[in-house]
Amino acid sequence: MVGRVFRIIRTPLTLLILLAILCYGAWWGWKNIIAPPQKTPPPPCVPTKVTNKSLKSSQVTVRVYNGGDKKGLAGDVTRSLRAKGFNVLDPANTDEKVSVTVIVGNAAKNPEVRLVRSFFKGSKVRADGRTDHTVDVLVGNRPVHFNSKAKTSYPVKTRTVCLPQDSTSAPTQS
Numbered sequence: 435m436v437g438r439v440f441r442i443i444r445t446p447l448t449l450l451i452l453l454a455i456l457c458y459g460a461w462w463g464w465k466n467i468i469a470p471p472q473k474t475p476p477p478p479c480v481p482t483k484v485t486n487k488s489l490k491s492s493q494v495t496v497r498v499y500n501g502g503d504k505k506g507l508a509g510d511v512t513r514s515l516r517a518k519g520f521n522v523l524d525p526a527n528t529d530e531k532v533s534v535t536v537i538v539g540n541a542a543k544n545p546e547v548r549l550v551r552s553f554f555k556g557s558k559v560r561a562d563g564r565t566d567h568t569v570d571v572l573v574g575n576r577p578v579h580f581n582s583k584a585k586t587s588y589p590v591k592t593r594t595v596c597l598p599q600d601s602t603s604a605p606t607q608s
Contacts, residue, residue: 511578
């Protein structure tokens with residue numbers, strides 16, 4: 435008797451369980467499709483050896499953004515920085531409107547930020563705590579006072595500096 439009841443209930447019960455699994459899968463899939471994409475954090479910096487306790491411009495990664503209405507200004511600044519040996523990514527535009535040149539980095543006192551700032555007279559510095567230690571240069575409508583006589587190295591007190599992974603220098607082995 436029990437075996438007969440089990441055989442009668444087994445098929446509808448199996449279908450209900452499969453329907454519940456299908457509904458859960460559809461709900462989970464829909465929830466993940468409409469969710470905003472997750473931002474991946476930038477790769478952290480790596481300790482990089484510096485020679486003669488001096489950070490060189492070739493070890494610093496810079497991104498230049500145009501935050502004004504003047505076309506080509508970011509490209510001009512990019513060419514000037516590349517001529518000084520910086521590892522400069524392709525210029526782009528930013529939605530942030532700036533009037534004077536703004537240097538953005540991990541901290542205002544970091545050597546990579548200070549080195550880049552030495553090339554821009556009258557610029558402002560803004561720290562955003564970024565972990566990859568790249569430096570952004572935001573140029574606005576005002577003329578950029580590029581200091582072509584600035585030194586292409588910056589003295590540091592340590593033998594290693596935290597720089598982006600894609601830096602041209604090799605990371606240290608810890």
